[in-house]
Amino acid sequence: MRLRHYFATRLITSGADPTDVQNALRHSSLRITLETYVHWWPKKDPRRNIISGALRDASAKQNEARRPRILAELCRICARRSWSAGFPS
Template sequence: MLFTSRHGNPLTDRIWSREWDKWREAADWPNTEHAGFHALRHLFATVLITNGAEPQEVQRALRHKSLSLTLETYVGWWPKRIKTRGIFGAALSAVRGRDERG
């Protein structure tokens, strides 16, 4: 374990949140609805995503139980990619090509 309490116990989310509140107040950061310790987790996830991380990588980093949880939470952060994928993408590309030729 990297961090433990003064009694040698693992640090819980509650302890981390309490410490974060102390650090935030010491730094004179505003106490808003989204200023809690959990906000750092979201920041970490969005930094990973905006730097090209794949959904499975973000899931592992956040230790989400399922990929669907990661995708449901952060779907808006992944860039929209225009790619043809699988049989549907190939079919749509063929139709699109015919439409452009007229």
């Protein structure tokens, strides 16, 4: 029984739709699934969604800004290694 609950909670926390969880567990109705696992579905908190969305956007922008520098550094490293190995680029 514990493995069944673990499976259900992993589906839910991974973002599965309630009807998909119902079908996976073979519950006869969606009501049974929701009554059993309602506390595992994330709550809709607009403030939390706004904050997490802003953090995701900021992280993506920061990664975009770093990408050209990282690629340039990788090119320099590869160029040095191929010359030292006797393989001119």
